[in-house]
Amino acid sequence: MMIIMNVEATQEQVNAVVTRIEAHGFKAHLSKGEERTIIGVMGNDPIKTKDQFMFMPGIDRIVPISRPYKLASREFIPQDSNFPVDGVTIGGEEIVIMAGPCAVESRTQLLEVAQAVKEAGAQVLRGGAFKPRSSPYAFQGLGEEGLQILAEAREITGLPVVTEVMAPEQVALVASYADILQIGARNMQNFSLLHAAGESQKPVLLKRGNAASIDELLMAAEYILSHGNRRVILCERGIRSFESYTRNTTDINSIPVLKSLTHLPVILDPSHSTGRWEFVTPIARAGIAAGADGLIVEVHNHPDEALSDGGQSLKPERFAALVKQARAIARDVERR
Ligand code: PEP
Ligand code: MN
Numbered sequence: 001m002m003i004i005m006n007v008e009a010t011q012e013q014v015n016a017v018v019t020r021i022e023a024h025g026f027k028a029h030l031s032k033g034e035e036r037t038i039i040g041v042m043g044n045d046p047i048k049t050k051d052q053f054m055f056m057p058g059i060d061r062i063v064p065i066s067r068p069y070k071l072a073s074r075e076f077i078p079q080d081s082n083f084p085v086d087g088v089t090i091g092g093e094e095i096v097i098m099a100g101p102c103a104v105e106s107r108t109q110l111l112e113v114a115q116a117v118k119e120a121g122a123q124v125l126r127g128g129a130f131k132p133r134s135s136p137y138a139f140q141g142l143g144e145e146g147l148q149i150l151a152e153a154r155e156i157t158g159l160p161v162v163t164e165v166m167a168p169e170q171v172a173l174v175a176s177y178a179d180i181l182q183i184g185a186r187n188m189q190n191f192s193l194l195h196a197a198g199e200s201q202k203p204v205l206l207k208r209g210n211a212a213s214i215d216e217l218l219m220a221a222e223y224i225l226s227h228g229n230r231r232v233i234l235c236e237r238g239i240r241s242f243e244s245y246t247r248n249t250t251d252i253n254s255i256p257v258l259k260s261l262t263h264l265p266v267i268l269d270p271s272h273s274t275g276r277w278e279f280v281t282p283i284a285r286a287g288i289a290a291g292a293d294g295l296i297v298e299v300h301n302h303p304d305e306a307l308s309d310g311g312q313s314l315k316p317e318r319f320a321a322l323v324k325q326a327r328a329i330a331r332d333v334e335r336r
Contacts, residue, residue: 001047002076003039006060013058014039020056024049027226031077036060040076042226067261069218071225072232077263083231085179085203086160088123090233091265094336096294097326098124098162098267099319102309103131103139104146112301114153116316121323124180125150125159126296130166131308132186139307147177154179162205162296168196175202185209185237185272188220198227205296207235207269214254218262234258234266235296236287238273247275247312250283255290267294271312277303280314281322288329297322 003017014030014037021028026043047064054062067073082091090096099122104110114125129146131139142149150161160179165171166187174181180203187193188209197204204224208217221232236255238248250273258266268287270280284295300306300313314322330336 001041001062001064003062004060005037005058007036009058017056029071042070069222072218072221072262074263081263091293095330097122098126098296099299100126101300102298103128103307104142104149105307107149110149110153113299114157117299118157118159120320124162125153126162128164130164132166132184151177168192171196171200175200180205188212194220194223195227198224198229203231205233205235207237210240214257232264234264235269237269248273252286252290255292259291265293268292269296271298275312277312277314284322285325285329288326
């Protein structure tokens, strides 16, 4: 439930409500708006205790949150959430483009691609150091060495870095190098990983599982939010369907649906959602037109030699063309 404080409520009154929430064994999540404070009460069926709060001074009204995800819902926070990551605002008027190779393969490869995507207009650098591969025999990533290379690329280009973390015990290590922690599709419901990411101070890019519903994605986000981390970015990356012409099926619907249900920023990964470089740019355009707050795109300087996902990676010049088109569509939908 939500406790909506009066416009004139004092800090002491807010504190008293929080104390009583905690005395009931619930957690209080404060959302300080320009006008008033709203206190989210999280726990098992807090609405049953409504009478215990109703007449406390400073409270305007108490309303239930009908969705199973509470902190992620627009009922709790009606306006779009946005937050800065190293000077880049995610979820604001400006559409944020993250780009880079699927995996960090070598220093030379990453630095070349990083420079190229920066010149093309990307604001965040992507690259996996820990790779969740379907085959145990495929390239698994460079591990910590990959993280070090990413950090060097950030030094040189000034671009903040997003990179995947695959296990709870890796969170501290990855967070010591990355600006944004990526949780991949395969780990969307790894609840101990979501818990650990929720306790981290770094923003989290949460990718939709390839067979996950929108509600399941939002409940996964709720895990991160409920452990104290408010900076979650949702990512549509395609879902499994009967169609096998593309690697996945881009659920373009999920973008406006998610935007209607949650205040969290929503981005699209047209690389994994199509699996083929020829279709990445058209689907990227569709994503922005549908209201996405950003894109995450795989770019490789030599896609033919890539150790993972070469077939869906754009060459730098094609990525530059994508950014140009993205700019035009952003203007059409009154974004930047
Ligand atoms: C990736 O971003 O390289 C990746 C593995 O993505 P996903 O988790 O969406 O498959
Ligand atoms: Mn990939």
